[in-house]
Amino acid sequence: xxxxxxxxxxxxxxxxxxxxxxxxxxxxxxxxxxxxxxxxxxxxxxxxxxxxxxxxxxxxxxxxxxxxxxxxxxxxxxxxxxxxxxxxxxxxxxxxxxxxxxxxxxxxxxxxxxxxxxxxxxxxxxxxxxxxxxxxxxxxxxxxxxxxxxxxxxxxxxxxxxxxxxxxxxxxxxxxxxxxxxxxxxxxxxxxxxxxxxxxxxxxxxxxxxxxxxxxxxxxxxxxxxxxxxxxxxxxxxxxxxxxxxxxxxxxxxxxxxxxxxxxx
Amino acid sequence: xxxxxxxxxxxxxxxxxxxxxxxxxxxxxxxxxxxxxxxxxxxxxxxxxxxxxxxxxxxxxxxxxxxxxxxxxxxxxxxxxxxxxxxxxxxxxxxxxxxxxxxxxxxxxxxxxxxxxxxxxxxxxxxxxxxxxxxxxxxxxxxxxxxxxxxxxxxxxxxxxxxxxxxxxxxxxxxxxxxxxxxxxxxxxxxxxxxxxxxxxxxxxxxxxxxxxxxxxxxxxxxxxxxxxxxxxxxxxxxxxxxxxxxxxxxxxxxxxxxxxxxxxxxxxxxxxxxxxxxxxxxxxxxxxxxxxxxxxxxxxxxxxxxxxxxxxxxxxxxxxxxxxxxxxxxxxxxxxxxxxxxxxxxxxxxxxxxxxxxxxxxxxxxxxxxxxxxxxxxxxxxxxxxxxxxxxxxxxxxxxxxxxxxxxxxxxxxxxxxxxxxxxxxxxxxxxxxxxxxxxxxxxxxxxxxxxx
Numbered sequence: 001x002x003x004x005x006x007x008x009x010x011x012x013x014x015x016x017x018x019x020x021x022x023x024x025x026x027x028x029x030x031x032x033x034x035x036x037x038x039x040x041x042x043x044x045x046x047x048x049x050x051x052x053x054x055x056x057x058x059x060x061x062x063x064x065x066x067x068x069x070x071x072x073x074x075x076x077x078x079x080x081x082x083x084x085x086x087x088x089x090x091x092x093x094x095x096x097x098x099x100x101x102x103x104x105x106x107x108x109x110x111x112x113x114x115x116x117x118x119x120x121x122x123x124x125x126x127x128x129x130x131x132x133x134x135x136x137x138x139x140x141x142x143x144x145x146x147x148x149x150x151x152x153x154x155x156x157x158x159x160x161x162x163x164x165x166x167x168x169x170x171x172x173x174x175x176x177x178x179x180x181x182x183x184x185x186x187x188x189x190x191x192x193x194x195x196x197x198x199x200x201x202x203x204x205x206x207x208x209x210x211x212x213x214x215x216x217x218x219x220x221x222x223x224x225x226x227x228x229x230x231x232x233x234x235x236x237x238x239x240x241x242x243x244x245x246x247x248x249x250x251x252x253x254x255x256x257x258x259x260x261x262x263x264x265x
Numbered sequence: 266x267x268x269x270x271x272x273x274x275x276x277x278x279x280x281x282x283x284x285x286x287x288x289x290x291x292x293x294x295x296x297x298x299x300x301x302x303x304x305x306x307x308x309x310x311x312x313x314x315x316x317x318x319x320x321x322x323x324x325x326x327x328x329x330x331x332x333x334x335x336x337x338x339x340x341x342x343x344x345x346x347x348x349x350x351x352x353x354x355x356x357x358x359x360x361x362x363x364x365x366x367x368x369x370x371x372x373x374x375x376x377x378x379x380x381x382x383x384x385x386x387x388x389x390x391x392x393x394x395x396x397x398x399x400x401x402x403x404x405x406x407x408x409x410x411x412x413x414x415x416x417x418x419x420x421x422x423x424x425x426x427x428x429x430x431x432x433x434x435x436x437x438x439x440x441x442x443x444x445x446x447x448x449x450x451x452x453x454x455x456x457x458x459x460x461x462x463x464x465x466x467x468x469x470x471x472x473x474x475x476x477x478x479x480x481x482x483x484x485x486x487x488x489x490x491x492x493x494x495x496x497x498x499x500x501x502x503x504x505x506x507x508x509x510x511x512x513x514x515x516x517x518x519x520x521x522x523x524x525x526x527x528x529x530x531x532x533x534x535x536x537x538x539x540x541x542x543x544x545x546x547x548x549x550x551x552x553x554x555x556x557x558x559x560x561x562x563x564x565x566x567x568x569x570x571x572x573x574x575x576x577x578x579x580x581x582x583x584x585x586x587x588x589x590x591x592x593x594x595x596x597x598x599x600x601x602x603x604x605x606x607x608x609x610x611x612x613x614x615x616x617x618x619x620x621x622x623x624x625x626x627x628x629x630x631x632x633x634x635x636x637x638x639x640x641x642x643x644x645x646x647x648x649x650x651x652x653x654x655x656x657x658x659x660x661x662x663x664x665x666x667x668x669x670x671x672x673x674x675x676x677x678x679x680x681x682x683x684x685x686x687x688x689x690x691x692x693x694x695x696x697x698x699x700x701x702x703x704x705x706x707x708x709x710x711x712x713x714x715x716x717x718x719x
Binding site (some may be wrong): 071098103104106109121124177 | 325462526527595597598599600603604605606608609611615616620630
């Protein structure tokens with residue numbers, strides 16, 4: 001069932017993209033993330049798995065500082081992107097988020113046209129000087145998002161009129177339109193049916209050619225299918241982190257084994 | 266989880282007795298159904314009472330007020346005698362101005378005498394008593410006409426004069442021969458003469474645009490009073506309210522809802538805004554009197570002051586509705602915008618605000634409608650100016666000039682003794698209601714039109 005052949009063949013040492021060192025996250029008095037150290041590699045799909053409330057989404061949102069919008073949230077420790085501390089006071093989260101794109105659990109296209117959905121990011125970041133350049137970015141992004149053929153004839157139609165799976169691929173295309181280096185995905189398939197899920201998973205595997213992808217998922221099969229590295233979170237701790245094949249076939253920690261065999265979680 | 270086969274042999278439901286059938290209602294079900302029907306009946310009765318009250322209100326308002334939109338006029342041909350108006354005969358405007366309205370009264374008497382002769386009417390009335398059938402504004406109407414065009418002196422011109430409010434009341438059925446027994450303003454003989462003129466078509470009741478567009482008139486001349494100038498006052502105030510309350514309210518709401526940290530300070534502000542919405546409007550009036558007039562020395566009775574006071578009153582309404590519509594925009598839209606690297610302000614202005622706009626618009630219009638109908642604070646800041654001449658040549662032409670407002674004008678009329686003003690107060694209410702219904706309809710249409718789904 002687990003596609004181990006593919007993941008094993010992909011295991012080769014990549015450059016480090018993100019290094020997290022002793023990261024602590026507090027929500028008010030709650031200690032949500034406890035001392036997490038993790039190295040995320042470039043051109044690799046890294047999956048975060050774990051039971052609900054274990055902090056995997058919280059940690060993911062630390063990677064592009066989306067937690068800044070929550071008043072009571074406090075982050076300690078260092079998170080380095082290409083060796084630069086993203087929580088340094090000199091770093092503007094807006095610039096960071098252009099480099100670290102995000103796809104959310106529920107497809108959330110803007111209530112605008114498909115074209116405007118994609119063009120919004122490049123517009124506010126000034127990535128295109130002419131209409132032709134913008135058109136090119138939109139087409140390229142939609143192609144990479146594997147949705148171009150379905151929407152090329154109706155770019156003026158509202159993005160909210162697409163089906164759930166199409167909306168999510170539109171959101172992925174929107175995220176890659178700003179040319180990010182890292183793509184964060186927070187349970188991108190949880191609102192999708194199996195066919196749409198398969199399409200998105202296929203897309204994630206293609207995106208690995210160009211990006212470092214971090215995906216939070218509740219589905220262990222999905223983690224096994226799409227990722228090369230897997231991190232298992234439990235109660236705010238990073239319990240185990242390693243090659244996906246290793247985690248699923250021969251976990252070191254008994255908690256990991258309990259979780260993947262369905263005894264906890 | 267448990268193994269069903271172990272206990273699966275028992276009866277399906279222990280409460281169900283042997284012999285029960287679905288074809289027959291149990292006593293318990295009957296009671297429950299009866300209670301449900303009773304409750305629906307209560308609801309229908311409540312709605313019925315509400316609708317009945319509304320119907321009574323509407324019938325009452327229109328029954329009492331529609332009369333104000335028609336007015337009785339007397340058509341007469343007046344000979345503008347040179348011997349009375351311009352004795353020197355040189356058409357010098359300064360000399361003509363020296364003739365007061367008293368000098369025009371004989372012309373009207375003469376016109377009545379001519380009319381009687383022309384129609385061959387038999388009457389014992391003196392020409393003075395005939396002239397009293399007209400409004401006291403009739404000589405002034407003549408004088409204004411002559412001063413505007415002195416070359417008409419010496420000619421005979423047709424005029425439509427407003428009838429006296431008693432004659433008007435007689436036409437509308439408000440005044441009868443019994444009701445005037447103790448009335449010194451009109452006699453039965455005058456009514457007999459009026460009947461003859463009605464017969465001859467000289468006295469007619471027609472639609473009266475002056476009620477909608479004209480200025481107020483003195484206690485003695487209810488037939489000449491109109492809503493126009495107070496409408497202008499209300500318009501100026503709404504302009505001030507819109508110009509101040511919308512930007513301030515929307516800016517405050519956006520800051521509070523999207524940017525401000527949630528702490529005790531913002532909590533206090535939030536509670537106070539809600540409280541402010543419940544403060545009686547007269548409190549805002551006395552505040553306006555103390556601050557804007559006594560302290561800042563802005564002019565009394567000015568639409569600017571009225572607008573400022575109503576702005577204070579409308580702000581909480583706008584802030585509350587704007588915050589509610591900002592809150593109703595799903596957070597996923599904000600996440601999406603922030604996720605592609607939009608700044609907080611870009612996320613709000615590019616995505617959240619357009620989605621919240623219909624709600625903001627609706628709240629603003631409803632706030633404005635509320636302000637339009639507000640009377641109490643206006644009484645305290647003197648927005649009950651008596652303005653008897655029409656814009657633009659009147660004083661009521663700007664934000665700083667004394668003026669009245671529609672509800673204040675209605676209040677003023679309702680206060681006056683002459684029953685003819687009572688009819689005008691109802692008529693004023695109709696005009697005010699037309700404005701309010703129009704604004705509320707506009708709010709509904711805008712909401713429907715711009716509502717977007719996500």
